[in-house]
Amino acid sequence: MKKKVxxxxxxxxxxxxxxxxxxxxxxxxxxxxxxxxxMAGEFEVVLTNGEGVxxxxxxxxxxxxKLIAVFGVGYxxxxxxxxxxxxxxxSHTPDVLTEDxxxxxxxxxxxxxxxxxxxxxxxxxxxxxxxxxxxxRKVSGAALGIVGLGRIGQAVAQRAQxxxxxxxYCNRSPLQDVAYRYQPDVVALAKECDFLLVCAPGTxxxxxxxxxxxxxxxxxxxxxxxxxxxxxxxxQALIAALDAGTLGGAGLDVFSDEPRVPAALQxxxxxxxxxxxxxxxxxTRQAMxxxxxxxxxxxxxxxxxxxxxxxxx
Ligand code: NDP
Numbered sequence: 001m002k003k004k005v006x007x008x009x010x011x012x013x014x015x016x017x018x019x020x021x022x023x024x025x026x027x028x029x030x031x032x033x034x035x036x037x038x039m040a041g042e043f044e045v046v047l048t049n050g051e052g053v054x055x056x057x058x059x060x061x062x063x064x065x066k067l068i069a070v071f072g073v074g075y076x077x078x079x080x081x082x083x084x085x086x087x088x089x090x091s092h093t094p095d096v097l098t099e100d101x102x103x104x105x106x107x108x109x110x111x112x113x114x115x116x117x118x119x120x121x122x123x124x125x126x127x128x129x130x131x132x133x134x135x136x137r138k139v140s141g142a143a144l145g146i147v148g149l150g151r152i153g154q155a156v157a158q159r160a161q162x163x164x165x166x167x168x169y170c171n172r173s174p175l176q177d178v179a180y181r182y183q184p185d186v187v188a189l190a191k192e193c194d195f196l197l198v199c200a201p202g203t204x205x206x207x208x209x210x211x212x213x214x215x216x217x218x219x220x221x222x223x224x225x226x227x228x229x230x231x232x233x234x235x236q237a238l239i240a241a242l243d244a245g246t247l248g249g250a251g252l253d254v255f256s257d258e259p260r261v262p263a264a265l266q267x268x269x270x271x272x273x274x275x276x277x278x279x280x281x282x283x284t285r286q287a288m289x290x291x292x293x294x295x296x297x298x299x300x301x302x303x304x305x306x307x308x309x310x311x312x313x
Pocket of ligand 1: 074097147149150151152170171172173199201202205206209227229253254276277278
């Protein structure tokens with residue numbers, strides 16, 4: 001008989017098909033309270049995505065739960081402390097998506113500073129015949145500040161070196177094995193750079209790490225790029241800085257209240273928006289799906305998880 005696994009958030013169709021071949025996948029949203037309490041004791045595995053929320057209450061309501069398998073590298077929606085308290089492991093999908101997210105970060109830097117979407121609109125609205133597109137800001141040779149020099153931050157830094165950018169970073173503690181300059185203070189980092197790239201996780205303690213002071217320090221020529229999590233940036237402060245012209249621009253893949261994106265961020269030539277798609281290429285989504293399958297299979301085989309989160313190691 002197939003093992004029952006509980007699906008708490010949306011997963012790609014090919015991953016769902018593969019899961020359904022091996023397991024009986026029960027979708028939480030389709031269950032009545034009565035159905036759920038009737039089978040809650042049967043689920044050893046919960047599946048969710050990088051934006052999904054798994055609360056302490058949900059973990060406590062699943063007495064057999066042993067694994068929360070996340071489709072995504074960010075797992076800030078999972079109450080990892082509650083998982084630990086209940087001896088539940090958490091797996092995620094690091095590394096396989098690093099290159100795609102770094103590629104998109106670079107794309108946002110280029111598209112925002114060179115105003116590529118606005119330039120296309122300029123052509124489409126027939127404005128070229130009335131004059132040339134306004135001059136934009138140079139990327140090559142600029143100073144890049146990275147908030148969160150982890151897997152993705154380092155992949156962006158590697159790419160930025162090909163653009164002759166100078167690179168500094170802010171982590172909570174310096175890395176021993178990198179040559180980039182460490183700047184422990186985010187405001188100071190923002191003051192020193194032209195582009196401030198956020199790829200730190202959306203933990204509770206990182207909420208609004210990028211606040212008004214940081215944006216003011218980045219300044220009217222500075223560009224903010226966020227591929228981390230929307231919660232890390234104070235979105236209202238960002239809108240205020242763009243309105244006041246005290247910030248040069250922003251390239252954003254993540255937002256505070258997805259999929260809602262404030263109208264105040266839209267239709268600005270100096271703001272480029274993408275719908276949380278940094279890891280959404282065919283190849284990478286397949287690799288992420290495989291990693292979810294491998295983690296769930298490892299759990300049921302009694303093998304070590306392939307990619308547990310640090311708190312579950
Ligand atoms: P890593 O864990 O490898 O890197 C995270 C880095 O952030 C670490 O170097 C950590 O260093 C640093 N960090 C954490 N808190 C702070 C802080 N307060 N100030 C400065 N640095 C901090 O993760 P990845 O690089 O693999 O992924 C990073 C994030 O990117 C994910 O958590 C996820 O939210 C986001 N992401 C977004 C995607 C998208 O589609 N837009 C796709 C994939 C990931 P230290 O611990 O020393 O502070």
